Amino acid sequence: MPKAATRQKTGAKSTKSSPNGSGKTLESVVEAHQDKDFYEVEKAKAEYNARRASQLTAIKKTDKKLLRKMLYEMVLGRRFEEKCAEVYRMGKIGGFCHLYIGQEAIGVGSMLAIEPKDMVVTSYRDHVQAIIKGMTPESVLAELYGKEGGCVGGKGGSMHMFSKELEFFGGHGIVGGQIGVGTGMAYAAKYKNSGQVVLCFFGEAAVNQGIFHESLNMAQLWKLPCIYICENNQYGMGTSQERAMSARSIAKKADSYEMANEFVDGMDVMAVREATLRAVERARDESLPTLLEVRAYRYMGHSMSDPGNYRTRDEILKYQERDPIVLFKDSLKEAKVLTDKDFDEIEQEAVDAVAAAVKFADESPFPAESELMTHVYA
């Protein structure tokens, strides 16, 4: 197994120095710029370069079909969400609409490292994760349209994708609420000795909710096979993490509960995959939980109604220098498992899949009025 793509210190000034390919220390570069985001991205680049060799080794050891699927799911997720933004502006999607663009490596790296029987629960940023777990783009987009063909028949919308058949326990709309639900799902897996593990996703802002701490305490106390994946996209709506969290390392919060934890580069899909595989092994073999803090960056607003006036265009562009799809594509090419032609095919396939989803969602009827009163009680 390659070297862990992890680090413990996440404070902007806490690491002594890292080579930056220029002979200068990172600290001196940072001092020249006095810019946290510049520092974060350059530091992540340096760390990525340092583990590049082991990453390429991991790629070569991974099944080629799986690698292609990983890239495809990332591209599909990106194209799907871009289409959502487009049709949202046309008024085809109502209510809230939280996009996943920039975070694709997290869902793909983790969910393609588990088995189909394993359970997943997530927040309201759930479209792409639902698709990665196996739901069709048609059923997800039709749900966004509030149509009968949606995965829950138009009753849930953007924030509430579910598939019992695929062990996808939903997108949930209360920040952090699903952390407790996921803990209960893992409780059931252990109770029934089913061999399942749970991936429980949430954003970094959810870490400030009581349910995060209550859940981690119980999960470690009762040794539950739950993998908590904090998708740190650095903003809770318009409030940056540093304006909201006194102790910045989320991974280290697990130490309070003596829970295993890792900090993971969320722009590196292989790093997410390797960290997830380690956590899955711990969950499946030892019935122990793990907290993964996976640092990414949310390219788009919190939701479609976000004016984005709390950050600069420069900041966004800086993070986009490490786009997860570009990084992975380049790595696959370097490892000689992907050609430009392959990538073009993947792009086309994704575009076609999204077009088919749009057609399906457009043509699907609205739910019958009789559906209003169904499923209130079992």
Place this chain on the structure above:
Amino acid sequence: MALLTIRDALNEALREEILRDENVFVMGEEVAEYDGAYKVTRGLWKEFGDKRVVDTPITELGFAAVGVGAAMAGLRPVIEFMTWNFSILAADQIINHAAKMLYMSGGQFKVPIVFRGPNGSAYQVSSQHSQALEAFYANFPGLKVVMPSNAADAKGLLKSAIRDDNPVMFLEQERMYGLKGEVPEGDDFTIPLGVADIKREGKDCTIVARSMTVPLALQAAEKIQEELDVSVEVIDPRTIKPLDIDTIVNSVKKTNRLVIAEESHSFASVGAEISHQIMENAFDYLDAPVKRISCAETPMPYAKNLEALALPDVAKIVAAVKEVCYL
């Protein structure tokens, strides 16, 4: 028939359901080694062990959530709140998650869970430990709300609640745990949810009471019969949601008078709802405005005399019946 306290009737129901279904487990604060704060779970941990009877940290939101997730994944948790006052910490999981899961998953994920514990006042436990919360939970589609008033109902309704595929709020009353009553024997004894019970037949006035006010209403009815020769019918809905309004409507059509006795506050209460439904369904049958006896609109005071003043009692119910009978 066996003569049991409500506490022991609940205990039997839990024990029988744990034996009947391997997916049933009881979880909450002090339910296992301590035998339950109010001894409802007495002996269960010794008999069934850590897997089926689980002590939790004091983490109401957390263990409510564990129950919801476990129920979604196929278990049938019975979650005890040491009192329903503490359920307010868990309200996000009950209201935002358990109540809505089936609907927002398009019918895919059931949440077969029971939340139970004592509701309402006890003996001078003051403002934060004396609230009757049935109206709060009854307001949300997706939840069922059950309130037994005697031992047989406690056992039969709890067994039905555990077998129900919906989240059921099972509200007991601390003052009533020691009340004894006849309980039918046998593992198969259940009482369906959503069916009211006529606790005393009468022809001149109807009292709708629940939980703690049922024994008070029965005493009031006896007193009125003796002193005024007025025949009072006492109806216990037993299930607040779904509410068996038909039984109440039929009674009011017969007696033409309705008094509602409840331990909760009056504003937007279950009594207010019943009163409204009677107006809709039996308006022309009423010979007097519906009268309610509720808790005073204050937080519960500690002082013994003030607490008694705030709560419904036999004298207040008698006075209300006299008022609607124009006596």
